[in-house]
Amino acid sequence: MTTGLHVRDLVTEFHSREGVKRALHGISFDVGANEIVGVVGESGSGKSTVVRSVVKLLMPPGRVMEGTAEFNGQDLIRMPERQIRPIRGKEIGFVAQNPFSALNPVVRIEKQFSNIAKAHGLKADAASRGRALELLASSGVNDPDRVMRGYAHELSGGMAQRVVIAMALYLNPRLVIADEPTTALDLTVQRQVLDTLTRLTKGSDRSMLIVTHDLGVVANYCDRVLVMYRGRIVEQGPVAEVFVRPQDPYTVSLLNSVVQPKAAADSPVPGPDDTTLPTELSESRSI
Numbered sequence: 001m002t003t004g005l006h007v008r009d010l011v012t013e014f015h016s017r018e019g020v021k022r023a024l025h026g027i028s029f030d031v032g033a034n035e036i037v038g039v040v041g042e043s044g045s046g047k048s049t050v051v052r053s054v055v056k057l058l059m060p061p062g063r064v065m066e067g068t069a070e071f072n073g074q075d076l077i078r079m080p081e082r083q084i085r086p087i088r089g090k091e092i093g094f095v096a097q098n099p100f101s102a103l104n105p106v107v108r109i110e111k112q113f114s115n116i117a118k119a120h121g122l123k124a125d126a127a128s129r130g131r132a133l134e135l136l137a138s139s140g141v142n143d144p145d146r147v148m149r150g151y152a153h154e155l156s157g158g159m160a161q162r163v164v165i166a167m168a169l170y171l172n173p174r175l176v177i178a179d180e181p182t183t184a185l186d187l188t189v190q191r192q193v194l195d196t197l198t199r200l201t202k203g204s205d206r207s208m209l210i211v212t213h214d215l216g217v218v219a220n221y222c223d224r225v226l227v228m229y230r231g232r233i234v235e236q237g238p239v240a241e242v243f244v245r246p247q248d249p250y251t252v253s254l255l256n257s258v259v260q261p262k263a264a265a266d267s268p269v270p271g272p273d274d275t276t277l278p279t280e281l282s283e284s285r286s287i
């Protein structure tokens with residue numbers, strides 16, 4: 001059985017009265033064991049459609065027309081909803097853009113954790129409560145006990161997303177998929193939340209597929225990057241290679257959009273063995 005996620009020839013379309021819009025034109029990539037893979041590209045390039053197609057959380061009128069997404073030897077695309085539901089949460093943790101859409105406003109956070117456990121046939125006991133508290137604390141929630149007893153509306157956006165991250169990791173999934181997990185947050189907390197998410201993923205025998213506008217996040221945390229343009233992956237590879245010696249003209253313009261001309265001129269031109277990332281990319285920069 002192959003570990004990780006293996007996506008092949010994914011074609012996704014949106015069908016409406018106005019016609020058919022093909023959003024993905026045959027996408028193929030892998031997320032290996034313990035790997036963090038970033039997905040970048042301008043708005044509308046298809047980043048969210050890729051991750052939502054893979055975990056079957058694509059909203060109508062979106063439809064996967066062709067392709068496979070093999071995870072632990074099984075094709076997620078062909079799976080009926082009742083078969084994929086137990087995989088989502090237990091084996092694949094999903095972190096969406098807006099934390100409040102993932103939290104139930106009328107159920108205490110504590111109960112939402114125990115509901116996750118029960119939905120997967122696990123006991124909601126003191127040990128699982130302890131694990132939730134631990135995860136909340138390591139996600140940067142200051143008073144986990146108080147948060148557990150409260151409701152989502154009592155939380156700031158940053159705290160709510162930390163709670164969602166703790167929930168996504170609660171059942172110890174091997175793969176975490178995050179769709180621009182900080183878009184809805186204030187700039188000041190975006191980086192902290194991304195730090196938390198990647199820290200909890202790295203070194204824990206997990207892999208992650210993360211959509212982000214922040215090329216600094218990719219430079220700092222990702223092993224590999226997929227560059228998307230108009231529904232296609234125009235370039236993919238190790239971050240150090242793609243960011244230092246981009247091959248595709250779109251990747252070049254994407255990188256130029258964050259690397260200021262003056263800074264670029266001051267930097268040494270990378271030679272064949274120089275895989276140092278441009279310093280501009282080790283800071284938080286958005287596209």
Ligand SMILES: Nc1ncnc2c1ncn2[C@@H]1O[C@H](COP(=O)(O)OP(=O)(O)OP(=O)(O)O)[C@@H](O)[C@H]1O
Nearest residue numbers: 014021023042043044045046047048049050060061
């Ligand atoms: N409900 C929909 N109906 C029709 N077309 C859609 C729908 N949702 C997305 N699309 C189209 O699919 C393409 C990919 O959209 P997607 O949201 O995946 O891009 P994205 O790269 O994630 O953008 P962003 O960074 O703005 O979230 C776009 O051209 C978009 O217009």
